[in-house]
Amino acid sequence: MQDGTYFPIFYIDFTSAGSMRYPIPVRVDDTGIVSSVVDAPSTFSPGTKDTVTLSVGNARDNAISSVTIIPHGEGIVTTQSALFVGTLLPDEEKQVTFDITVTKSTEILFDITYRNGPNEHRSTLTLPAPTGDRKVAAELVVNSIEVTQAGTTVTISGDVTNAGLQDAKSVMVTVGSPAQPVDPNPVYVIGALEPDDFSSFEVTCNAAGATSVPLLIEYRDQDGMVSKETIQISLRNQIQSSSSEIPQNSGMPSALNRRPGGIGMFGSGVSKVPVVPIIAVIGICIAGIVIWRKGYINRIRDRFRK
Known part of the structure; x- marks a missing residue:
């Protein structure tokens, strides 16, 4: 039945008294x-x-x-x-x-x-x-990598940026084998990173004899699923020694350049001693002693008294 208004007939037969017919509107929707x-x-x-x-x-x-x-x-x-x-x-x-x-x-x-x-x-x-590859999850990108070394300890620092469309939670950065995480920063905890947000990190490790170190980044999505990313960090051209050495031409000579005894023990510092004023003071003192012993001072004093 189609939509619309219909009028079915209501009919009553009263036998000898006749009948009644009445249309009743019925709407169909x-x-x-x-x-x-x-x-x-x-x-x-x-x-x-x-x-x-x-x-x-x-x-x-x-x-x-x-x-x-x-x-x-x-x-x-x-x-x-x-x-x-x-x-x-x-x-x-x-x-x-x-x-x-x-x-x-x-x-x-x-x-x-x-x-x-x-x-x-x-x-x-x-x-x-339909299913397909849809890049909406968190995607962490590492840049501005710096590698320094102090003794046997290697320090790796840089920035982590969330280039995805969702939050990355519980972000942690550390290193993998052959490197061994050591204090003070074996594991660097960043926390949550919103889309287009970034944070700096710094991890320390021992990597004796290694030419590269795997940088491990672990994070979770909003449902708690764990994701991991690994980035190889080269140590060949980026390691810089932070330990200072005294150059051979510095003000304090090494033991190999020293001469035994005498003024040579002072090294190049003798050039900074005021020799001429010292000699002049010594000369004046010697002259004063000679004048006093010859009696010249008493003669001059008696002459002024007369």
């Missing part, structure tokens, strides 16, 4: 619930939890009740087995969200049931779920 996909990834990553948002609305002139949505399909895992929406008034719309993990290319079916009066109705919304 087969308008169902309106459902649509509000937000869903165009490509699903196998084994990755994705969010799908649905919208359900009531386009009828009367309220509908007991609205329930049940997701199912081959090769899918859902966190919510069903969601109860409840009553939808005329022209009312509600949104619901499902967390769905797809293991292969498939179709996700959403069975929607509701009641219009005592009658139960059912409709199905189909969402294609």
Whole structure:
């Protein structure tokens, strides 16, 4: 029967008193619930939890009740087995969200049931779920690497940037074999990195005889799944010694350049001694002693008294 208004006849026969005929208007409306996909990834990553948002609305002139949505399909895992929406008034719309993990290319079916009066109705919304390589997870990039060495300890520092579209949580940086992590920074904990955020790190290790060191970066996604990345750091051209050595031409000569005894023991420092003023002072003192012993001072004093 098509939608529209029909007028079935109500008829009563009163036998000897005649009869009554009365048309009763009956409206037929087969308008169902309106459902649509509000937000869903165009490509699903196998084994990755994705969010799908649905919208359900009531386009009828009367309220509908007991609205329930049940997701199912081959090769899918859902966190919510069903969601109860409840009553939808005329022209009312509600949104619901499902967390769905797809293991292969498939179709996700959403069975929607509701009641219009005592009658139960059912409709199905189909969402294609193709799988592919979709780069939305956290992706850590390491740059500005610097390698220094003090004795047997190698220090590796740099920056870690989250180039992905999701947060990276519990980010830790350390080194792998053949290097051995040592204090003070065997493991550097960065913590959480939001998309487009970065942080500096510094790890210390022993890498005797090694030409390269594997830099290990470990982090977790929002579901706690652990991801690891390994970057080889070359030690050949980047190691710089931080220990200082006294140059041969410095102010303090080494024992090999010293001469035994005499002024040579002072090295080049003798050039900084004020020799001329010292000789002048010594000469004045000697002259004063000679004048005093010859009696010249007493003669000059007696002359002034006369």
